[in-house]
Amino acid sequence: MPIDITAYQRIRAEIPPHVTLVAVSKTKPIEDIQALYDLGQRDFGENYVQELVEKQAALPTDIRWHFIGHLQSNKVKYIAPFVHLIHGVDRASLLPEINKQAGKHGRTIDVLWQMHIAQEETKFGFDADELQAMIKTEAQTTYPQIHVRGMMGMASFTDNQTQVKQEFEYLKKQFDQLALQMPSNTNFDTLSMGMSGDYRLAIACGSTIIRVGSLLFGARQYSNPV
Numbered sequence: 001m002p003i004d005i006t007a008y009q010r011i012r013a014e015i016p017p018h019v020t021l022v023a024v025s026k027t028k029p030i031e032d033i034q035a036l037y038d039l040g041q042r043d044f045g046e047n048y049v050q051e052l053v054e055k056q057a058a059l060p061t062d063i064r065w066h067f068i069g070h071l072q073s074n075k076v077k078y079i080a081p082f083v084h085l086i087h088g089v090d091r092a093s094l095l096p097e098i099n100k101q102a103g104k105h106g107r108t109i110d111v112l113w114q115m116h117i118a119q120e121e122t123k124f125g126f127d128a129d130e131l132q133a134m135i136k137t138e139a140q141t142t143y144p145q146i147h148v149r150g151m152m153g154m155a156s157f158t159d160n161q162t163q164v165k166q167e168f169e170y171l172k173k174q175f176d177q178l179a180l181q182m183p184s185n186t187n188f189d190t191l192s193m194g195m196s197g198d199y200r201l202a203i204a205c206g207s208t209i210i211r212v213g214s215l216l217f218g219a220r221q222y223s224n225p226v
Ligand SMILES: *Cc1c(COP(=O)(O)O)cnc(C)c1O
Pocket: 024, 026, 047, 068, 069, 154, 195, 196, 197, 211, 212, 213, 214, 215
């Protein structure tokens, strides 16, 4: 299925300038990404390390690659040379490895703390108390190669817009509170929330990055394992 150029142009036109559109290209072929790139899109998001590494090698070098999936420590090394922003830092134990691999490449890596805001148990992320503990680590500047830029969250998978709105508002509130507690030299200014079904609501609630997949690339088909 080709990319939806009309949807792309509509979204670009409607989002305010302070909001970044990340085109979520997981499971989609190189040609589709290139087609969107040719229309001017530069921020792309992937969930799987191996897929991201293969696409990065095959596509233009000025693409900003966002890792939006659940990251395993032993795979950080594959994306450390080039990743633009890691959205899903959902446990403290990832940080030493990101710090180490960033250092090896002489980089500082930008990350977001993922907060658990959905009702589903299966979604990853910190709760409010755990984030308070993270702030303390941050204040000790234990990880000089990591730059915490803000937070990411995923709302419940539901048609209930009232509930989704409450979850986004909760995340925004946590984000604002943590921003006040961050050391003053940090640019804690990035809030990644909103997907194909709820990006307008997310922007209204204060999102600065929306992660949109199926609206641009069509529904995803996952092949069954053989
Ligand atoms: C797949 C995915 C998206 C995009 O979802 P759509 O509903 O297709 O827009 C956004 N964020 C994360 C973390 C994802 O895994």
